[in-house]
Amino acid sequence: xxxxxxxxxxxxxxxxxxxxxxxxxxxxxxxxxxxxxxxxxxxxxxxxxxxxxxxxxxxxxxxxxxxxxxxxxxxxxxxxxxxxxxxxxxxxxxxxxxxxxxxxxxxxxxxxxxxxxxxxxxxxxxxxxxxxxxxxxxxxxxxxxxxxxxxxxxxxxxxxxxxxxxxxxxxxxxxxxxxxxxxxxxxxxxxxxxxxxxxxxxxxxxxxxxxxxxxxxxxxxxxxxxxxxxxxxxxxxxxxxxxxxxxxxxxxxxxxxxxxxxxxxxxxxxxxxxxxxxxxxxxxxxxxxxxxx
Numbered sequence: 001x002x003x004x005x006x007x008x009x010x011x012x013x014x015x016x017x018x019x020x021x022x023x024x025x026x027x028x029x030x031x032x033x034x035x036x037x038x039x040x041x042x043x044x045x046x047x048x049x050x051x052x053x054x055x056x057x058x059x060x061x062x063x064x065x066x067x068x069x070x071x072x073x074x075x076x077x078x079x080x081x082x083x084x085x086x087x088x089x090x091x092x093x094x095x096x097x098x099x100x101x102x103x104x105x106x107x108x109x110x111x112x113x114x115x116x117x118x119x120x121x122x123x124x125x126x127x128x129x130x131x132x133x134x135x136x137x138x139x140x141x142x143x144x145x146x147x148x149x150x151x152x153x154x155x156x157x158x159x160x161x162x163x164x165x166x167x168x169x170x171x172x173x174x175x176x177x178x179x180x181x182x183x184x185x186x187x188x189x190x191x192x193x194x195x196x197x198x199x200x201x202x203x204x205x206x207x208x209x210x211x212x213x214x215x216x217x218x219x220x221x222x223x224x225x226x227x228x229x230x231x232x233x234x235x236x237x238x239x240x241x242x243x244x245x246x247x248x249x250x251x252x253x254x255x256x257x258x259x260x261x262x263x264x265x266x267x268x269x270x271x272x273x274x275x276x277x278x279x280x281x282x283x284x285x286x287x288x289x290x291x292x293x
Contacts, residue, residue: 032268033236033279035062035206037093037134040286041071044079052079054289056086058282064093064132064206067111073118077126089129091173092118097139100153108157112164119168130171130203133161138177151194152187158201171203175238178209181223196227204234206281210250211239214266228276237267237280242287256292 036055038044044051055063063083065076080090094111098104112131119127135154137143142150158174165172180195189197199205207224209217221237228235239260240251252260264280271277282288 031061032277033062033281034058034060035064035236035238035279035281036060036288037281037284038063038065039093039284041066041068041076041079043285045071045075048079048082051285052082052086052088055083055088055285058288060282061087062089062091062129062281063285064091064134064281066093067114069110069114073121076118077122080128081123081126084125091130091132092128093132093134095133095135095175097136099135099157100137100140100142100150102153104153105157105160108160112161116164116168119170128170130173131161131165132173132175132206133158134175136175136177148185148187151183151185152189155185155187155189155197155201158198162201173204173206174198174202176205176207176224178207178220178224181227193227195224196231199224199228199233199235200231202233204228204236204278206236206238208283209237209239210283212249212252212255212260212263214263214270216249217263217267218270225271225274225276229274233276234278235276236278237264237271238283239264239280240283240287241291242283253287253291257288258293260291 036058038051038055065079067076083090092111092115096104096107099108115128115131135157137150137154140150142153158172162172176195176198180198181193183194185191185194185197205224205228207221209221211217211220217237217239221235225235241253241260242251243253244250248254252263260282267280268277
């Protein structure tokens with residue numbers, strides 16, 4: 001075999017190997033989320049099949065499930081195993097504004113201890129895929145009386161949770177309002193914008209972009225999307241379906257599901273080129289169930 005022929009063969013097989021590697025990497029790209037919050041886990045205690053059927057019918061692939069210590073770990077295990085078999089990831093959800101109170105960490109520690117114990121005893125196919133915090137510190141009275149201290153307490157809480165989830169080998173995520181990009185902090189954690197700090201100290205955030213039109217949603221998350229892209233983190237865009245007295249522009253309750261899906265498709269198309277964009281989330285199972293078509 002001539003030298004030129006050998007070189008051609010080497011080049012050909014190198015290109016084939018490179019192509020195969022590229023295809024493998026493409027197939028391993030993370031699927032974009034369609035997530036939802038399940039605040040009432042008693043739903044799957046009372047009707048596991050019905051709850052799963054609803055979630056699956058909406059093509060949801062990620063569920064943030066409230067941890068209620070009054071529900072048996074076996075019930076969680078059954079639900080998670082069946083969800084995972086359908087390609088649905090389940091994250092342990094908890095949080096409350098009171099967690100940023102002076103002794104609020106006690107409640108957070110109870111939650112994280114429960115998750116740690118659960119993960120240690122659950123079957124591999126029944127483990128939580130991660131932890132998802134929904135604290136909303138701005139609803140705590142201290143946000144008004146001493147915002148700086150409350151922000152620091154919230155940051156401390158995020159750090160504590162990050163230590164726990166790192167030990168468990170699972171990601172930490174958090175809910176965040178879109179306007180945290182206007183909130184500044186200056187303390188032992190440094191100085192800057194709270195939105196950027198939270199994005200930087202979690203694996204991903206779900207932005208509560210509670211508006212009922214694509215242009216508004218796209219606009220109010222643009223700063224966080226840029227921050228996350230710069231930091232190599234992920235953002236899920238969350239919308240509301242529940243009835244609220246905060247104003248009609250907050251929720252899709254009036255417009256219905258078809259309009260919501262149309263607007264979310266526009267959000268997806270707009271941010272398709274942003275590596276930080278990781279899909280959408282619908283708040284929440286309870287109100288989604290009664291949302292008009």
